[in-house]
Amino acid sequence: MSLPPLVTPAAELTVDEVKRYSRHLIIPEVGMTGQKRLKNARVLCVGAGGLGSPALLYLAAAGVGTLGLADFDRVDESNLQRQVMHGTSTVGQLKVESARARLLDLNPNVEVILHRDPFTAANALEIARPYDVIVDATDNFPNRYLSNDVCVLLGKPNIYGSVFRYEGQAAVFCQKDGPCYRCLFPEPPPANSVPACIEGGVLGVLPGLIGVVQATETIKVLLGLGQTLSGYLMVYDALTMTFEKIQIKKNPNCVICSDHPSLDHLIDYDEFCGFPGREPENEAESDNIAPVELAARLAVPDAPRVIDVRETPEWDFAHIAKAEHIPLDQLQDRMGELDPQAEIVVYCRRDRRSLEALDLLRAFDFKNVRKLKGGLVAWVREVDPAMPVYW
Helix, strand or coil: CCCCCCCCCCCCCCHHHHHHCHHHHCCCCCHHHHHHHHHHCEEEEECCCCCHHHHHHHHHHHCCCEEEEECCCECCHHHHHCCCCCCHHHCCCEHHHHHHHHHHHHCCCCEEEEECCCCCCCCHHHHHCCCCEEEECCCCHHHHHHHHHHHHHHCCCEEEEEEEECEEEEEEECCCCCCCHHHHCCCCCCCCCCCCHHHHCECCCHHHHHHHHHHHHHHHHHHCCCCCCECEEEEEECCCCEEEEEECCCCCCCCCCCCCCCCCCCCCHHHHCCCCCCCHHHCCHHHEECHHHHHHHHCCCCCCEEEECCCHHHHHHCCCCCCEECCHHHHCCCHHHCCCCCCEEEECCCCHHHHHHHHHHHHCCCCCEEEECCHHHHHHHHCCCCCCCCC
16 A cells, blocks of 8 residues: 655756756656656665665666765775776765766756765764655665664655665565564674674675665655655565565564654664774774784794684685685684694784674683784775785
């Protein structure tokens, strides 16, 4: 059953807009009135990367009048395999700056508003309040719960998408009396049990499909067209080219969207998702060994034992020459291969998994263990620039 349109029509379309949107105007369910609604709509996209790229491109092309872009990251060369908004010429730029230029080139009739600071519990309500719909194009659990809770508290639809390797998901949460993200996932998975695409990888074309689904659902919500994915989770498997719709029911005991919620404010989402307190930038200096120092130590006889805790494809792609490979998920079972009294250095791509490995080894009474500060990325930057690395 369709819901009423979310926005009222703008006063008029210009002659240029009538020409540009002519293929919309001849669709009976859109027409002039629907296009005016799109012109009057305000959509915030949290994330201008893999999912945000196709979603924003098609929303701008469709004539959504105001697009908000919330992202603080910069374009990196490794993004270009999937983040089609950006290009080689914009590497190093803020993603929102790169995206604005591309969107205005695609459609100069839209207004693009940039939110360059991280989208956090401290500012999310203020940023999201002026918009009609929030598109969740993020890539981590803390931001997904944050986007959901913002939408519930402000009464705004949440157009959700996620991708990992060959699988994508999409849904519409918080629409009218439909379920929210917490109805489907009341609790986050254990910290580090689901790697981000930066560590687990993603087929480059996959965000394109899911991002287009998000754009489609956004337009349907704005115009009151058809049946949205509210109450369903769409799951797409690229390897089998199959789509599945799984029904989601509203949880009558949901902590935030039920009739008697126990949560009425934003929280610390890093802590909620299992990353309390100890972040790499706040760790003790004694936890670390600098890349240059490790390189010098590896050149002498009493060198430490170096353990790479990344996954096998990452190890195969590139690794430190004198390192050994024990993936993080095998580390506890393979501790018998290590001497608790020996000097050990662990490393991953940057810091997150090596920090977990450090804590695990120390919990089993390994006294002389450190991690490579900044991981393989720092090693390439400071010691071996010729080594290939996925940034």
